[in-house]
Amino acid sequence: MLTAIIVGAGHRALTYASYAQQHPDELRIVGVADPIEPRRRLVAELYDLAPEQCYASAEDLAAQGKQADFIINGTMDHQHVSTALPLLAAGYDMLLEKPFATSEAELWQLVDAVQKYDRKVAICHVLRFAPFYSAIRQKILDGAIGEILNIQAVEHVSYHHMAVGFVRGKWNNKKRCFSPMLMAKCCHDLDLITWMKSGVAPVRVASFGSNFQFRPEKAPPGAGTHCLVDCPIEPDCLYSARKHYIDHPQRWAFYVWDVLQHDAKDQANKNASANYETLTLAEKIESLKTNNPYGRCVWKCDNDVVDHQSVAIEFADGATATLNMVGGAAKPARLIHIVGTHGEIQGTLEESRFVIRHIDPRPGCETAETVIDLRIGGDMSGAFGGHGGGDLRLMADFVHLLKGEPRSISTTTLEDSVNGHLVGFCADRAMEEKRVVEVTRR
């Protein structure tokens, strides 16, 4: 039986912590640290915690010395390193959300601390644990397509995900969230590319991108500033807040109604609930009409991040890779196509199915194909959470690692998670400075 403490009791940390409810014989949640009182209270109720097991911050928790085996750190992007450092010093191992740093300086600070204190830290690169990607990685390790010479990765971010995360929401402005869209959304894809090429360093990066669509000049004629307040075109608008958040009550609810939890008066009000399920329709509409940022027109927000970006990467062995991130797509999709010296692998995460093609030079032949359909193994059942079933498989993997079991192919050291992040930082520099950037390690 291992014990864990939640630091940053938001949507992500609670998702991972739910592993303790599914596997009470393996994991117990024995504490929470979060400045928001209703969130601490929700966790205390869920996991039967006493008041002395609830802390106002990561720093307060660290000051008490080690109280559990590991930390589930689900704070926001720019808080990952500052909250991790005192906890690593206090003796904890850690599951740490991505992007695990918002600059190269922070990234190396964390790497140094993990080495200095000799802790186990796993980054929540949940897609590595989705059966779709781990099966592809296993094929690469088995030599199924020879040496990788090129990887093409694509992420289409759906119109509603784009609007909630990167136009109206928490990751829409670098001055506030410190992560550009590439790092906030696609550090997974960059990690997958560098993980597939594990052991070969990325050396040069080029990148292009912009905010093509979500700016005032692109607003439809007559659009107001708030969907439910002053917008005559709202009934016909593809991005109406009413259509996205009221007509689809479950879609992104944990972001859209979060504002009510963060509200200062809620923190003072001991009866305020961190549970958005209890909100009435009238309360939701009133919120979208007043102080809720998700009630704003998508063309008239304070967003400064891109809505599409392309990245080209060169590796030390001469192999290349591209990532195309496109926000505002009708349907979410993650595609990957890996070409090796003996064959290729091509698939779509959402279909949980990929094809392996081999060169077949025999007379009358050209290509031999094998279809790997992971749906047959229950991959799409949802029992393992979001991200293609990666969320709770990652949690299981980390728990097993701490119990002394060998590392899986998906759990690597922090050093091996560094490459994808380095590519991301370099890509943004390349895009902004309009030049090719060399990836430097210290």
Ligand SMILES: NC(=O)c1ccc[n+]([C@@H]2O[C@H](COP(=O)([O-])OP(=O)(O)OC[C@H]3O[C@@H](n4cnc5c(N)ncnc54)[C@H](O)[C@@H]3O)[C@@H](O)[C@H]2O)c1
């Ligand atoms: N792995 C994935 O696929 C994935 C998906 C979505 C989001 N994320 C990442 O997960 C992280 C968390 O996202 P979220 O939406 O759950 O965030 P959130 O804002 O809901 O939760 C963060 C919590 O941290 C708390 N906090 C702030 N300072 C703290 C401190 N000093 N000590 C303790 N707690 C503190 C906040 O009060 C808040 O409750 C982000 O970095 C995000 O980028 C990862």
